[in-house]
Amino acid sequence: MTGGTNNKNTQKQEHISPSSPLYVHPSEIPNLSLSQIIFDGDNYQLWADAVRNGLDAKNKLSFIEGTIKSPDVAEGAVETMEVVAWRQCNAMIKAWLRNSINPKLHPSIAFSEPVVEIWKELRDRYSTRNAPLVHQLKSDLNECKQGKNQSIVEYYTQLKAIWNELGNYTKIPKCTCGAAAAIVKDREEEKVHQFLMGLDTTLYGHVRSNLLMEDEIVSLSRAYALVLREERHRMVTKVKEETMESAMAAQVTGNSTRVFEPIKEEDTSSIIRCTYCNKLWHTEDKCWEKLRINGRGRGCGKSSRGRGGHGQHANAATATSDDGK
Structure with missing residues (x-):
């Protein structure tokens, strides 16, 4: 009985809980990459930040922070499950x-050291504040306007991309006060002012003033959110106006309304002008005023008011009267 109990205790001690930082999931393999961002010495x-986020997601952040150290193993003793x-x-x-x-930096990094020492070396070597880059980012921020x-x-x-990159170099100190x-x-608040200052004044000046x-x-x-809502309102209004203009243009085209374009000086030779009334776009033989005076225009005289055949009944009556005479 005692031997069986000791075996059970040994099995419990050799079990690593999935919630422990020492637990390795079957999907965690050596060729895995913690981030799509590749360190090239300048970034x-x-x-x-990307690596820390990746390790934190896998519950391994404590390894580079140094809070989990290598368990002590006496010389000649059998390694425990925690050590392995x-x-x-x-x-x-x-x-x-x-x-x-980046592979070009591999020769300068001692990967044989514990990971906490590798992380410390990289931090001490590359985490210096880049003053020229910070200056360039702030210059880009001041010049960022809505095109x-x-x-x-x-x-x-x-704007957000510049803020994020600038935030990597201007950390806020932690305190309890x-x-x-x-x-x-x-x-x-400074970001709000930067965002509003860069807006197109013609389109969003009134929104900025209200805010x-x-x-x-x-x-x-x-x-x-408010500026975006104003933009969407403008887009809806523009679509409605374009739809109305298209409908009006279609109606004008359906009614065969003629629209004359301005005449260029070199095209004056093709102008048609009536020699009777001196108006454009018709000749004397089709002049409305001349036809009306001579009684040949539509709506002039009783002959045009007859029903059917454009006044044929009226003409026949006139002919009969002349024969009687």
């Missing part, structure tokens, strides 16, 4: 880091 902060699991996870994370680093025919989504995405929260609020008239500056998401 450390962007790459480091730690060594396996350490090797796996080193492989993941190697896959996300002609550029949608609000495209303009906001362009409330100063960090105040800094975050100031930065958000700035508020007692408290609105949030960035709220300002974006």
Whole structure:
């Protein structure tokens, strides 16, 4: 009985819980990449944030932070399951880091060291603040304006990309006194002003004025939503106007309404002018005024008012009267 109990205790000790950082899922293989961003020596902060996020998703962030250290093993003692699991996870994370680093940098990185030492070396070597890059990003931010025919989504995405990259180099310090929260609020208000200043004044000047008239500056998401709603309203109105114009044009075409284009100087030789009334687009033999005076115009005299055959009955009556005479 005692031997059976000891075997059960040993099996429990050798089991690694799936919630433990030492647990390796079957899908976690050495050729896996933690991020699509490849570290090339110049994008450390962007790459480091992506790697940290990937390790945190796999519950392995504590390995590069150094909170999980290698278990001590006495010389000559048998390795426990925890020791084997730690060594396996350490090797796996080193492989993941190697896959996300440009091969040209591999010779300068000692991958034989524990992963926490590799991470510390990379941080000390590459995490220096890049002042020229920060200056360029702030310059791009000041010059970022909504271009002609550029949608609000495209303009906001362009701004957001600059903000995100700039945020990698301007970290907010952590504290418990409330100063960090105040800094975050100031930065958000600054982003709202930057977003509104870059808008097309002709199209969205009135929306910007209304937002700035508020007692408290609105949030960035709220300002974006209001401007986007105005853009969509303009698009709907434009579609309605174009639909009405198309319908009117179709109606005019159906009624065979003639629209004359301006006459160029070189085309004056082709102008048709009546020699009787001096008006354009007809000749004297088809002149309405001359035909009306001579009694040949439509609606002139009683002969044109007869029913059927364009006044044939009236003409026949006139002929009969003449014969009687």
